[in-house]
Amino acid sequence: GAGVSQTPSNKVTEKGKYVELRCDPISGHTALYWYRQSLGQGPEFLIYFQGTGAADDSGLPNDRFFAVRPEGSVSTLKIQRTERGDSAVYLCASSLGLADSYEQYFGPGTRLTVT
Amino acid sequence: GESVGLHLPTLSVQEGDNSIINCAYSNSASDYFIWYKQESGKGPQFIIDIRSNMDKRQGQRVTVLLNKTVKHLSLQIAATQPGDSAVYFCAESKNSGYSTLTFGKGTMLLVSP
Numbered sequence: 292g293a294g295v296s297q298t299p300s301n302k303v304t305e306k307g308k309y310v311e312l313r314c315d316p317i318s319g320h321t322a323l324y325w326y327r328q329s330l331g332q333g334p335e336f337l338i339y340f341q342g343t344g345a346a347d348d349s350g351l352p353n354d355r356f357f358a359v360r361p362e363g364s365v366s367t368l369k370i371q372r373t374e375r376g377d378s379a380v381y382l383c384a385s386s387l388g389l390a391d392s393y394e395q396y397f398g399p400g401t402r403l404t405v406t
Numbered sequence: 407g408e409s410v411g412l413h414l415p416t417l418s419v420q421e422g423d424n425s426i427i428n429c430a431y432s433n434s435a436s437d438y439f440i441w442y443k444q445e446s447g448k449g450p451q452f453i454i455d456i457r458s459n460m461d462k463r464q465g466q467r468v469t470v471l472l473n474k475t476v477k478h479l480s481l482q483i484a485a486t487q488p489g490d491s492a493v494y495f496c497a498e499s500k501n502s503g504y505s506t507l508t509f510g511k512g513t514m515l516l517v518s519p
Binding site: 339399 | 414438440442447448449450451452455495497499506507508509510511512
């Protein structure tokens, strides 16, 4: 079946601009996660959704970052006033969201470059 | 294109060898551990997991060992193949009803034919 998809695959934007990154999770997965991966590093947690609500947003670096999941499926990560330090690969993952069923399935990521 | 493996520890092996990748985790409260494989330009792919009440778990050609005393995790790959070449990450999580993952730094595995 279809895996997690993310669009766009690449995004180049100028410093100060606003960007939106989209994630389509696996159908039926109630849990959705956003991670950020810098070159040569492991992914770092940003935010977790269970259904429509953000259950844990402790990883968001500052208030320029925001994410929504209005219908409990597709999620959008929004970054305002982008900075060069925001350049990274943004990964989305989804899981069934059930106790004892923790396996997260990752999408291919969106590579964001801020010039 | 860019590689996620830049500046990572690298393990180089010959095809057919057994590979061992090590990871030190940080949180003694973590009770769920996972190994992921990441190929260039792709997202991490689940390989195998283990809970803290176990010290060994085997999958197809892979074995994960957990030593909670020294907070150490290892991934053993038997009969390594060129297709195993990738960056491998360990990740840890607390069993809190969901699993926000904390990833380690990663090791690049290079398999020569």
